[in-house]
Amino acid sequence: MWLCFSGPQRHLTVGDDRARRYAPGISPIIAFPARDRPDFAAIEPHCLPGERFYCEGWPGPAPPGWRIEDETTMLLMAWAGGTPPEFPTFDYRALLPADIPAMLALAQLTVPGPFGPRTPELGEYFGVFDGDRLVAMAGERFALPGHREISGVCTHPDFQARGLARGLMAVLIHRQLGRDERPFLHVMRGNRGARGLYESIGFREHHRVPVRVLDFG
Numbered sequence: 593m594w595l596c597f598s599g600p601q602r603h604l605t606v607g608d609d610r611a612r613r614y615a616p617g618i619s620p621i622i623a624f625p626a627r628d629r630p631d632f633a634a635i636e637p638h639c640l641p642g643e644r645f646y647c648e649g650w651p652g653p654a655p656p657g658w659r660i661e662d663e664t665t666m667l668l669m670a671w672a673g674g675t676p677p678e679f680p681t682f683d684y685r686a687l688l689p690a691d692i693p694a695m696l697a698l699a700q701l702t703v704p705g706p707f708g709p710r711t712p713e714l715g716e717y718f719g720v721f722d723g724d725r726l727v728a729m730a731g732e733r734f735a736l737p738g739h740r741e742i743s744g745v746c747t748h749p750d751f752q753a754r755g756l757a758r759g760l761m762a763v764l765i766h767r768q769l770g771r772d773e774r775p776f777l778h779v780m781r782g783n784r785g786a787r788g789l790y791e792s793i794g795f796r797e798h799h800r801v802p803v804r805v806l807d808f809g
Contacts, residue, residue, distance in 0.1 A: 593623035593648060593734065600735040604713060610634035613645070617710035619733065622647045622806075632658060641809025646706055649802030662805040664780060667787065669795040671775040676766055677793050680759025687717040687729060694726035695719070695744075702746035705778075716767065717744065718760050720751075728756035730764055740773040745786075761793060 597605045597612040605612040611634040613622045622645045624630040630647070632655045639645070644661065654660045687695060692709055695717070699707035715732025728751060733743035742764050747756050768775045777795060779786045 593621065594625050594627075595736055596734045597623045598625070600737065601714070606638045607635055613638055615710070616640075617708045618713060619706045619708055619711050620645045621706060636808070639808045643808050645806050645808065647804050647806060649804050654806060657809060659807045660804055661807050664803050664805075666778045666801045666803050667781055668798045668801055669777050669779060669787075669790050670798040671765065671769075672794055672796040674794050676769060677758060677762040679762055679766065680755070682720060682754075682756065682759060684718050684720050684760060684763065687712065687719045687726075687731070691717075691719065691726065695729060698726050698729060698746055698748060699744065701748065704744050704746040707744060711744065714743075715740070716764065718763050720756050720760065722751065727751040728760060730757060730760035732764065732768075738773060739776055740768045740771075742768075742775055742777045745777075758789065758793060765793070 594612070598609070604615055604618060606615050607613055609625065610631040611622065611624050613635055614620070620643060622635055627648050628650050630650050636657065649663065689712070692712060695712065696707070696709060712731065715735070717729055717731030719726050719729040721727065727748040728746065730745040731743060732740055734741035742761060745757050745761060765775050776798070777790060778801065779790060781800070
């Protein structure tokens with residue numbers, strides 16, 4: 593996360609060389625240059641009381657003014673190579689700023705991870721519509737030299753098991769590979785359904801990432 597915040601996506605963050613976060617409204621994620629020595633005092637001027645953040649885990653208790661709400665483990669899965677999945681046969685399109693209310697509604701319903709009104713600024717997003725209703729989407733979040741994360745993958749419960757998530761991910765994978773970027777993604781350790789989907793597409797576990805959810809103020 594720090595390599596992303598201090599590098600390609602620095603312009604989308606606030607903070608300094610001791611701590612950075614995505615700018616308000618993008619995604620509530622905090623990163624530090626040394627994960628085992630987080631400097632929360634450095635990021636506090638950029639946080640509002642009541643905000644909830646995600647942060648790579650570190651040993652020890654939360655500092656004064658912060659409260660640990662949850663601790664979990666994510667798997668970082670990386671594209672293992674081979675033949676990319678085929679492009680979808682269903683209709684889809686790039687999502688635009690005018691689609692943000694629909695994207696927020698779908699993310700609130702399906703909870704694919706932290707998602708804010710400015711999250712689509714992080715990369716390309718594609719979606720599937722049923723009439724005027726957005727029923728599936730997938731996009732991009734973290735960016736590193738030669739690597740690009742797929743994120744925000746979600747499908748409305750009424751439209752699952754139709755291959756929509758797989759198809760939208762195929763679009764992103766082809767576009768990233770065309771830019772000489774290696775796709776990767778994060779998934780909660782206990783989300784077996786999503787893990788199975790990602791493995792069937794061609795992703796493999798790279799390493800495990802401890803994550804803490806923190807309340808400020």
